[in-house]
Amino acid sequence: MPNCWVHAVIDLIVYGRPYFDIHKKKDEPSKILGRKHRIINHDWYQAFGEKWNMSEPFPSCIKELTEILRKEKGGARAEEQMAWIDHDYIDKTWDFISNPEKKYREGFFAWILLNPDILKNWAGVDVLGSKIQRVIDSNEIWESCPELESEYNRLCIYVKAVIQKDEILRNYVESGGR
Secondary structure, three states, rough: OOOOOHHHHHHHHHOOOOOOHHHHHHHOOHHHHHHHHHHHOOOOHHHHHEEEEEOOOOOOOHHHHHHHHHHHHHHHHHHHHHHHHHHHHEEEHHHOOHHHHHHHHHHHHHHHOOOOHHHHHHHOOOOOOOOOEEEEOOOEEEEOOHHOOOOOOOHHHHHHHHHOOOOHHHHHOOOOOO
């Protein structure tokens, strides 16, 4: 399973917010159960092969439930739910890759995180200006998100501490994510 921070960086790229606390909460049982923690809080992970597969990780039932949640509770709440569900998808993809590939991906995500210009120009996330590029009704806008800069800084502090303790990861980041 990827570390919580990997989930948070992926969410930062995809949604414009890291949702670090959502991923910490989801994986809280791992402190006691280790890898077996996926029996708790990982319903979508458990449904692999029955309700979804790698060709269609988010079938229409998920899309419909997300849309209902968006209408009833708002876009922010729907996005949080999407982060909760995509956590399981990312965990499942992690199951299929080798340990060296996992480390390489961690290096890539750490490198992306530590390059705000790439986040802004490639992912549409201005972490220093606290704005997220969105397309609403076919119009591109930069939506203000006052919490973004502090969420980003918190995640960076965490990831920098991880990098300091991991020579392989540090080498990947120093080599530009290669």
